[in-house]
Amino acid sequence: MTVEIVALADAVQGVDGWDELTRSAVEPNAFLDPRFLRTCVDHWPEAREVRLALAREESGALVAVHAFTHAPVELRGLSPMAAATTGPLMDAVMPIRRPLLAAGDPERAARLLLHGLAQRRLPAFAAMVDAPRTGAAADALRRAATDLRMPRHTLSEYASPGVTRLPALPPVEQDTTPIDLVARTPHLASTTGRKLRQRYRGLEKELGAPLEIVRRDADPRAVSEFLDLEAAGWKGDSARSGHAYRVIGKEAWLQDLARAFSTTGDLSIVELRGGGVTVAIAMAVMSGGWAFALRDTYDERFARFSPGLLNRLVALxxxxTRPGVDAFDPCMGRARDALQLYPDITPHETYVLASRGLVEKTALRAYSRLSRAARTRRVQAGSGR
Known part of the structure; x- marks a missing residue:
């Protein structure tokens, strides 16, 4: 058993078994796919801060890949350093931060990984930022931490749309309309379905033409037109803190990223169009049999019809309905503007592990007890007890 800590910039030159683990992990993660991270190294200077932990069995088989940086974690006045899933690159472009764990025995893979993070040359704390609390990877990490007697403390929690599986959906054909998709989405509340149909029809009336669903996966102009549309609205205005990729100088990165996934047929670009007018565009990538939302934008002239929301249903x-895809992750992080579109809401949390050291483990256990006691007092005070 070995755990190697490697700079991301070195790892993307080639790691034996990484491609295979990306395809076969118990829960895929497109943001740990080498195709994604190679383009980050090429275009984001912030990638220099990222390290990968690579866990291998004695046979040499790669069973875990985990990305992290060295960053302080805030513990009420204290800021110890941690091997943390945060940092400028991760916060900007990696909404999913769970490790890749081998499907055969994910708990063993998680134990190897956490044991590696307890190495002396790493911080004594590990922080999992905005991590899903449920799922096979989360369960494996929780059990592994318990087996290794690593204290754990949750710093914050939130809920976000989770991984969506909708078996037996009819294919999206050339003549399929967005309103057809509302009827085909079984989990939508009746009020949500009615509002979506009203917005679709209102948008069609505004455009003077029916809405079309256009698949542009193989269109070499699609990414450039996406970038143009994104920059045309407030995101393209730096005076309004716009963060369009053209504004922050990352248009070449998105182009290279799209090429990396389109080469293997793992890029999805979906456009909502009416009367020759592009209303919204959504991009997604495929990795390990799952689809992951990457970026979307819309024409702000039609904002009152919520075109971004409408196109997210189309993108879903x-x-x-793509061959070989059995799950979709909307990758929404803390955003809550489209909760009604997805059937499952997943709890997420930021938590800290004390991976080694008697002093560190004792301190985190004491901090966790004090935090629980303080929370209990606040609840009791709020209820008037």
């Missing part, structure tokens, strides 16, 4: 159906 287009992803889940």
């Amino acid at each position: 159906h287009c992803a889940l």
Whole structure:
């Protein structure tokens, strides 16, 4: 058993078994796919801060890949350094931060990984930022930490749309309309379905033409037109803190990223169009049999019809009806503007592990007890008890 800590910039030159683990992990993660991270190294100076932990069995088989940086974690006045899933690159472009764990025995893979993070040359704390609390990878990490007697303390929690599986959906054909997709989405509340249909029809009336679903996966102009549309609105205005990729100088990165996934047929670009006018565009990538939302934008002239929301429903159906894709992750982080579109809400949390050291483990256990006691007092005070 070995755990190697490697700079991301070195790892993307080639790691034996990484491609295979990306395809076969118990829960895929497109943001740990080498195709994604190679383009980050090429275009984001912040990638220099990222390290990968690579866990291998004695046979040499790669069973875990985990990305992290060295960053302080805030513990009420204290800021110890941690091997943390945060940092400028991760916060900017990696909404999913769970490790890749081998499907055969994910708990063993998690134990190897956490044991590696306890190495002396790493911080004594590990922080998992915005990590899903449920799922096979989360369960394996929780059990592994317990087996290794690593204290754990949750710093914050939130809920976000989770991985969506909708089996047996009809394919999205050339003549399929967005309103057809509302009827095909079984989990939508009746009020949500009615509002979506109203917005679709209102948008069609505004455009003077029916809405079309256009698949542009293989169109070499699609990414440039996406970038143009994104920059045309407030995101393209630096005076309004716009963060369009053209504004922050990352248009070449998105182009290279799209090429990396399109070469293997793992890029999805879906456009909502009416009367020759592009209303919204959504991009997604495929990795390990799952689809992951990457970026979307819309024409702000039609903002009152919520075109971004409307196209997310289209993107959901287009992803889940692709051959070989059985799940879709909307990758929304803390955003809550489209909760009604997805059937499952997943709890997420930021938590800290004390991976080694008697002093560190004792301190985290004491901090966790004090935090629980303080929370209990606040609840009791709020209820008037």
